[in-house]
Amino acid sequence: MKFQFTNLKTKVKLISVRKLIYQKSSDDTEGKKQKNLTIGRKYVFLALALSFMVNFDSNAAIPIIATYSLSLGASLLFMGFIVGIYSMVHIPSNLIFGRLVDKFGRKRLIAFGIFLDGLSMLLYALAQDPFFLLFGRIIHGIGGGFGGPATMAYISDATSQRRSGRGMALYGMSIGFSNLIGFMLGGLVAQIIGVSNLFFILAIILFAMSFTSLLLPSIYQPSEEKLNLRREISQFRKVIFRKSMISPYFSMLAMMFNMGIVTTAYTVMLDDAGYTAGMILSIMVIFSILIHYPAGKLSDKIGYTKVMLIGLLLIASAFGVFMISLEIPLPMIGMALLGVGHGLIFPSSAGMVKEKTKGSESGVATGTFYALIVAGVAIGGPISGFSLQMYNTQFTLALGIIIPLIVAISLLVLYKYHRKD
Missing domain, CATH: 1.20.1250.20 (MFS general substrate transporter like domains)
Incomplete structure (x- = not known):
């Protein structure tokens, strides 16, 4: 009788432990789900x-x-x-x-x-x-x-x-x-x-x-600390010139520089060849949209810098295809490569900006990111137009290979340096 009672107590304890383990597992799973989104x-x-x-x-x-x-x-x-x-x-x-x-x-x-x-x-x-x-x-x-x-x-x-x-x-x-x-x-x-x-x-x-x-819920509470102008400028500079921001900022600038070449010089080349530039450009946008979310998942898995490097190599390859010929289907293949490169660089660079900044710095970091999107096109457009007028199409398109490769090499050096450090 005593043995049976002890055995029963042991069973009750085992059931209680199982319940606790199951509850903890459920709580952990629920916690993970909640952590994915804050709203x-x-x-x-x-x-x-x-x-x-x-x-x-x-x-x-x-x-x-x-x-x-x-x-x-x-x-x-x-x-x-x-x-x-x-x-x-x-x-x-x-x-x-x-x-x-x-x-x-x-x-x-x-x-x-x-x-x-x-x-x-x-x-x-x-x-x-x-x-x-x-x-x-x-x-x-x-x-x-x-x-x-x-x-x-x-x-x-x-x-x-x-x-x-x-x-x-x-x-x-x-x-x-x-x-x-x-x-x-x-x-x-x-x-x-x-x-x-x-x-x-x-x-x-x-x-x-x-x-x-x-209707959006407020999920960010601004700091009540008041800063004078000198400290505001110091805070601003600290965020913009942070070493960890070099990779995403320059990757985005290089990509948008190439977009400036495409929208200014390459569209003129396509029009001169008798193609509808808008239709061919839409290929790039479609491929970029399709690759964005898989690229975001890949960035979270293998790291942002690696995905940015792949993207930079692809947009350089796209301009290599553009240089070969304007005969169909080469412009379309080039646009597909450019779209995939764009789709890899944007989420990985933006994700890195998010990861390397605190909530109270996010506005400055994203503002700089947005400014570089516009600045890249604003710089690439006039330079490619000038190059097209003064030199030739091959030299102009070669800029779209040189700039991303320079940034890619710089990223590789920085990546190896940080790993050693």
Whole structure:
């Protein structure tokens, strides 16, 4: 009887231990699930939709803004100034307003940035002369300087550290879709309903999205510490010039430099060869979107630097294909390689920026990241145009091989140095 009672007690203890192990396992699994996202999925999708809209309006304007300014009476010289003023304002705005995103929080500045974008679209629609349109372009550049870093920082806050690559991949996909749909619809819809009507509709959508953004939960609490100007500048420099930022920043700059060559010089080469440049460029965007999320997962698994290196080698290879011939299917193969390279570099570099910064630095880091996206095209475009005029197509396309390879070698040296260190 005593033996049976002892045996029963042992069984009860075993069952209790099993329950505790099962409960702990369940809690760990649930904890892991919760750590992947800090907010509900519906809010993540809303943040991605807002990111899409922040970029969509400027992409929709790209195919039509030059001809629209000419129709309002701008000279060719002033037309170029109207087109370029957006980048001139947008680059410093990203750097400056990225810090404000850290000081005042993400949510309010997302709403404010999208509201300014909507206001700029309304000014575009109401413009009766090129000077009024120029004013609208300046407001647009400022709005993008708020909206871009704020949405990127918000999505960075919403994803866990161990899933940085995947979170930034989703963010990159929202930008990719905005590029693809914006380029395609901008010119097409403007031809059907008119340029002014297109801008007016975009203004209404952006105003609505601005108020919708207030539904986002606040997941970042700004520091209440007040810094003087000297300490603000010191904080700014500390984030931008951090050694760990060299790899993602220069990878992004090299990639966007090559995009500047493509949008400026290579499109001219395609047009001269009798091809529709927009259709061939869309191949690059589609491949980039398709590879983004797998690249994000790969970055989380094997490391960001390795994925960036592969991406840089692929975009250099793409320009090698471009140099061979303009005969179909080589431009398409080159665009596919360029798209895969783009899809590898964006999530890996953005994920590394997220991993190497604290929440209170995220706005500055993402603002710099956004500024480099615009700066790369702004530098690559004029240089490739000058090269095409002064030299030849082969020399111009060779720049698209040399620059990524220089950055790739630099990344490899840095990677080996950090491993030894």
